[in-house]
Structure formats: C-alpha cells, structure tokens
Amino acid sequence: MPHALHPGGRLAGVLYLIVVVTGIFCLAYVPAQLAGADAGAMLDNVVARQALFKQGVAAFVVEQVAYLLLALVLYRSFQDVSRSAATLMLAFVAMAVPLALAALSHRLQALSLLTDADSAQLLSPEQRQQLAHAALKAYRGGMQLVRVFWGLWLLPLGWLVLRSRRLPRLLGALLVLGGLGYVLDVLAELLVPGYADWWISAHLTLPASVGEIGTCLWLLLFGLRAARPAASRSLAQ
Incomplete structure (x- = not known):
C-alpha cells in the first residue's frame, strides 16, 4: 500500500519555497545589483537604488519569519x-x-546614515560614508555567525530525514553534508588566510543548496510521508 501523507508536508513545502525565493532575492540578487568597483561605489548604489535596498530588507524579514514557521512545522512533523x-x-x-x-538592523542603520536628513546636517559626507561602511561590515560579521546556525539546523534535519525515510534518503544525506559544509565554510573564512581564493570556497555549501531546494520541491510535489501505524509495520515485517 502507498504511504499516507503527513498533513504538514505541503505546508512545509510552501514555507520552504518562501524561504528559498526570498533568500535568493535578498542574499544574492540585491547584493549583486548594488555591488560596485569599491566600497564607495557600492554605497553610491545604495543611495541611487534605495527602493531595491529596502525591498531586500523587507524580503529578509519575510524570509526569517517563514524560516521560523518552517522549523515549527518540521518539528511537529518529525517529533515522533x-x-x-x-x-x-x-x-x-x-x-x-x-x-x-x-544583523539586519545594521543595514537599516547604513541606509539611514546615507539618506536621512538629520544625518546630513550633523555629519559630513565622508563621515556618513565611513559610518555606513562600518555598519555594513557589522552586518556581514553578524551574518557570518548566522551562517553557522544555518548549517547546524540542517544536521538534525538531515538525520531525521535519513532515519524516518519520509523523504528520499539522498536528500537527507545532502542536508547533512550541506550543514557540515556551512560550518566548515565559516570556520575556514575565520581561520584560514586566503581561503576566499580557494576553489573549494565557492563549492563547500553546494550540497546545502541542492539539498534544500530539492527538499522544498519534493515537499511541494509529493508531500511528506506519514508514520505507519504500529499494526501496519508489524504486518509488513
């Protein structure tokens, strides 16, 4: 007999999709659009494209809310x-x-320093740029710590997938490898000089990307298998 589906599977898929889409927008697309040849050019782009910068901030907030709700749904789905x-x-x-x-508050601080009328009256343009640059560096430092937890949560999630088989075991293995990759990537950035120039630095978190997008799509398309009743497991043995 086919496996019954867990009622939270599709909801988890929808929430995961929100996390993936908003994450790509605020963590990849927006920074790429605002990047410049140097720090000064990037800050100029933030001022010139304030609307996009604010959209990235809003998407980040949505992503974090969806991320927390996703974890709650997955907790209820795997606690047994x-x-x-x-x-x-x-x-x-x-x-x-x-x-x-x-960490996001530092991005808002940077935008305020660059565009707020009160800041313009109190500080010179050079001071505003220096403080905004420092705020964005603080954001990046905070996100480096956050990325450790983005890896750590994948370890128990991947283990739960592997143990329960409610999703393909390949996805569970990719989630575990991806979690390890995230943690190792952050540690290497902190401890290994010149790590950013290594070939592996661009690929260490690839299993996480494949595993998370694959898990999202599987949940959306096929849902999450429910646990079989004890009587059914006994008959199957």
Missing part, C-alpha cells in the same frame, strides 16, 4: 521520530532568526 533531534533543529533556528534580524 526523535523529539531530541527535532528540538535541536528548532533550537538552532530559534537562535539563528534573532541573530539575523539583529
């Missing part, structure tokens, strides 16, 4: 497999979200 692992997964997300939103 291992409550401790599901709790650990949720705890890592619960730590990541406030850290990410705190």
Whole structure:
C-alpha cells in the first residue's frame, strides 16, 4: 500500500519555497545589483537604488519569519521520530532568526546614515560614508555567525530525514553534508588566510543548496510521508 501523507508536508513545502525565493532575492540578487568597483561605489548604489535596498530588507524579514514557521512545522512533523533531534533543529533556528534580524538592523542603520536628513546636517559626507561602511561590515560579521546556525539546523534535519525515510534518503544525506559544509565554510573564512581564493570556497555549501531546494520541491510535489501505524509495520515485517 502507498504511504499516507503527513498533513504538514505541503505546508512545509510552501514555507520552504518562501524561504528559498526570498533568500535568493535578498542574499544574492540585491547584493549583486548594488555591488560596485569599491566600497564607495557600492554605497553610491545604495543611495541611487534605495527602493531595491529596502525591498531586500523587507524580503529578509519575510524570509526569517517563514524560516521560523518552517522549523515549527518540521518539528511537529518529525517529533515522533526523535523529539531530541527535532528540538535541536528548532533550537538552532530559534537562535539563528534573532541573530539575523539583529544583523539586519545594521543595514537599516547604513541606509539611514546615507539618506536621512538629520544625518546630513550633523555629519559630513565622508563621515556618513565611513559610518555606513562600518555598519555594513557589522552586518556581514553578524551574518557570518548566522551562517553557522544555518548549517547546524540542517544536521538534525538531515538525520531525521535519513532515519524516518519520509523523504528520499539522498536528500537527507545532502542536508547533512550541506550543514557540515556551512560550518566548515565559516570556520575556514575565520581561520584560514586566503581561503576566499580557494576553489573549494565557492563549492563547500553546494550540497546545502541542492539539498534544500530539492527538499522544498519534493515537499511541494509529493508531500511528506506519514508514520505507519504500529499494526501496519508489524504486518509488513
């Protein structure tokens, strides 16, 4: 008999899709559009394209809310497999979200320094640019810490997928590898000189990207298998 579907599977897929789409927009598309040849040019782009910058901030907030809701749905879906692992997964997300939103405040601070009329009256253009640049560096430093938790939450999630088989085991393996990749990537950035120039630096988090997008699509298309009743498992043995 085909497996029954868990009622939270499709909801998790929708929430994961929101996380993926908003994440690509605010973490990849917007920074690429605002990038410049140097820090000064990038700050000029922020001023010239304020609307896009603000859209990136709004998308980031939506992503974090969806991320937390996703973790809650996945916790309810997997707690019967291992409550401790599901709790650990949720705890890592619960730590990541406030850290990410705190880091985001530095982006808002940078925009305010560059565009606010009061800042223009109190500070010279050079001072405003220096402080805005420092605020964006603080944002990047905060996000480096957040990325550790983006990796850590994938470890128990991948383990739960592997143990429960409610999703393909390949996805579980990719999630575990991706989680390790995230953590190693951050540690290498902090501890290994010249790591950004290494070939592997651009690929260490690739399993996470493939695993998360694959999990999102599988949940949307096929849902999440529900646990079989004990009687059914006994008959199948």
